[in-house]
Amino acid sequence: MSKTSPQPALSRTQKKPRVRLQRDAKLAVLLFFLGWVMSYADRQLITLALPYIGEDLSLTPTQQGMLISAFFVTYAIVQIPGGILVDKVGAKRTAVTGVLAWSVFTVATGTAGSFAVMLAIRALFGIGEGVYPAASVKAVAERTSSEQRMTATGWMYSSNAVGTIVAAVAGAALIGAIGWQGAFFILGAVGVLVAVAIGFFLPNARADSTAAIEVEEQSDSMITSKDLFRSPALWGHVAMFFGYGVVAWGMSAWVPSYLVDARGIPLGVVATAAVIPVLAGGVASVLGGRLVDRLGGRHRLIIIPGMLASIVTLAMMTQELPVPVFVTLIGLLSFFSGMCYMPVFSSPVRGLPTAVVGTAYATISTGSQVGGILTPTIMGVVVENVSWEAAFGVLIAGCVICLVAAMLVPRGPEEFFATFTRRQTVTPDGA
Missing domain, CATH: 1.20.1250.20 (MFS general substrate transporter like domains)
Structure with a gap:
């Protein structure tokens, strides 16, 4: 017998007033x-x-x-x-x-x-x-x-x-x-x-923390780790974070070497300038989290413009620019890409029961780690055999991957959750 899909919670979510953290x-x-x-x-x-x-x-x-x-x-x-x-x-x-x-x-x-x-x-x-x-x-x-x-x-x-x-x-x-x-x-x-x-x-968990979307009282369906691993929607978020990781890890691994080796900037100056993207990324992660909550978890409204701006910034960085301008662009890139950090996780973390949030988050996080393993080596090969400009093209490819994945996955937490309930309706008991 097919399980009944819960009613969408979007209207309830939108009507709730914004509240401060307790x-x-x-x-x-x-x-x-x-x-x-x-x-x-x-x-x-x-x-x-x-x-x-x-x-x-x-x-x-x-x-x-x-x-x-x-x-x-x-x-x-x-x-x-x-x-x-x-x-x-x-x-x-x-x-x-x-x-x-x-x-x-x-x-x-x-x-x-x-x-x-x-x-x-x-x-x-x-x-x-x-x-x-x-x-x-x-x-x-x-x-x-x-x-x-x-x-x-x-x-x-x-x-x-x-x-x-x-x-x-x-x-x-x-x-x-x-x-x-x-x-x-x-x-x-x-x-x-x-x-x-x-x-x-650490305080005790909230009594109502069992589900991100208040639907469990309407359905006896349960989402398991096996359901997560079989979900194209979740793997779409993994691809998103992989693209993000390509940009983040590629920048941290190779931009200092570019400034020292290709531009002749003293290492002490590079180390001081590195504070700018770090601070920009930290501010962006906070703003991205607040903004995606205000938008009801609709990640595309942040990730699409954020990654487009990152692509434009990277294209500018391939040009021969004065060092202060280049460092400013690094800060802008950290800000634009950093705004996308929290939105990548918004649908799974807001839309799934907290019983499986740990597994979902860890699976998505693996995408960035794979990017961290692959990107520095790939960029090194490109720098050695082609040019620094081509190496920045690797980072642009990461932006494109994140952008395309963001457009293919469900647009918000309710739609993301619904992909699991539809699967359970078609294949009872997750079989």
């Missing part, structure tokens, strides 16, 4: 904001310490690069299993375990005395961090209404910019004062304190 939601955002600050500070610290680590452990440039890659490989691999774990054992327990684990491995980084040991530690570090994204998003989703969800998540993710700056300022100061080993000890210890804070002070 105290419990604000506290949850603050706690996971701090967790993300430590996540980015810990993972960025090694890039600052790498020259000293290489000297002390007698590492080749290839081995130093492998230490960075070890994190990204395990971080990407664990995304989907981590999301499933979050949905099975709970966001709070998984988050606390993840923060404790990566903090312990941050401390352990300072004790490594050989390349093999360091490589293993950084791979384990990636596993600890890999379960945190889904846990943090699910925890915030359980403590906010659907109308606030992307706003709250946007504030949480503005921490990425703060963490990067903390690593650049505090990390560099610590390395200079107490050495790279001591810097890892300090950041790891602070991470343990953050894990304890989440464990003790």
